[in-house]
């Protein structure tokens with residue numbers, strides 16, 4: 001049997017790991033999109049380096065686009081097997097893959113408009129119909145259910161606590177009279193997540209393919225989010241009559257902000273100002289997260305006993321249509337606008353930032369990770385002038401940030417995740433989904449904890465087990 005690493009190898013996107021048994025069964029773990037790999041990104045996403053038609057089974061850990069974003073291309077290129085995932089992952093993957101198909105079709109249209117004579121037309125990686133076909137191949141699996149997915153192959157998913165429906169995947173494969181236990185962590189969440197249950201303990205395995213995104217860092221103490229956002233809304237909207245603009249990823253972070261605002265409303269503390277979520281994707285994601293409240297942690301379940309709508313409160317409005325979004329620009333009233341993208345690199349939030357950046361009464365509030373060169377990152381770094389849509393703007397609005405939760409655990413969370421496995425029975429750990437330097441540091445942490453055979457496979461490297 002062998003495992004080959006076709007993505008998220010010494011990097012953090014493009015998650016794809018292929019297990020091939022001696023009997024010729026091919027199981028692909030995730031099929032994620034590569035992002036931010038510079039000039040190589042396109043070709044990495046276009047060519048699989050394996051034959052999609054030969055893959056028998058796809059096991060999907062969760063719905064983030066760097067884990068599921070190439071599934072429709074896999075299907076368009078001949079994959080006809082079954083995709084196993086949890087119900088929440090399927091619901092989220094549906095809206096994220098459709099969104100991704102839309103972005104790609106728009107990008108291709110834009111590029112083809114500006115094409116030079118003689119250049120070939122740009123094709124999207126996949127289209128909406130490929131997403132629909134992909135959804136038709138999905139079969140649901142529940143946490144802790146044991147499923148026979150091929151002759152001599154059993155699988156079980158456990159909660160990874162990283163995104164609603166996210167899972168670690170555990171395989172038992174019988175080959176030549178021997179049972180091989182292979183686990184894949186997917187992305188590992190935090191043990192103190194605002195909404196989700198902590199990552200579950202999983203059964204003993206021989207080989208562990210493990211993420212390592214924050215393998216060498218500890219998350220800073222989280223500020224009390226509710227108190228911090230309340231103070232900012234009071235100061236900006238009530239005292240100065242301005243707007244609070246919050247760039248936030250539509251899936252996950254937006255709902256965490258809504259959850260905090262809903263808690264403030266329930267406590268009678270939320271000022272009477274409109275809260276606008278300006279993102280069609282965020283509306284769909286909120287509906288999905290609303291549907292799967294059984295997956296939340298004990299604290300959230302406690303709140304749910306008295307409040308069925310943990311993301312909804314009076315004064316909240318979702319904006320879908322572009323005209324409605326544009327109408328917000330000329331509305332002078334104080335309000336809170338939550339809009340994507342999270343790093344303000346694209347999407348409607350750039351318009352809201354442009355319209356408020358030179359208004360000293362408004363506040364731009366960052367609530368998530370911002371890459372240094374992104375618009376949100378430059379604002380967070382205190383730049384006094386920024387370029388938006390090819391024009392320069394003086395930053396007169398207040399710029400604030402609240403250190404908040406990452407969906408990934410830090411290295412202590414990762415060590416806790418692996419601690420259910422005994423160092424003397426685990427034959428090997430393969431680190432994936434991390435930058436190489438971080439992985440080397442995490443490898444050291446694991447060595448110190450007694451896990452001896454820790455490898456960091458390179459892109460397309462094969463390990464025989």
Ligand SMILES: [Zn+2]
Nearest residue numbers: 062064162187
């Ligand atoms: Zn993820």
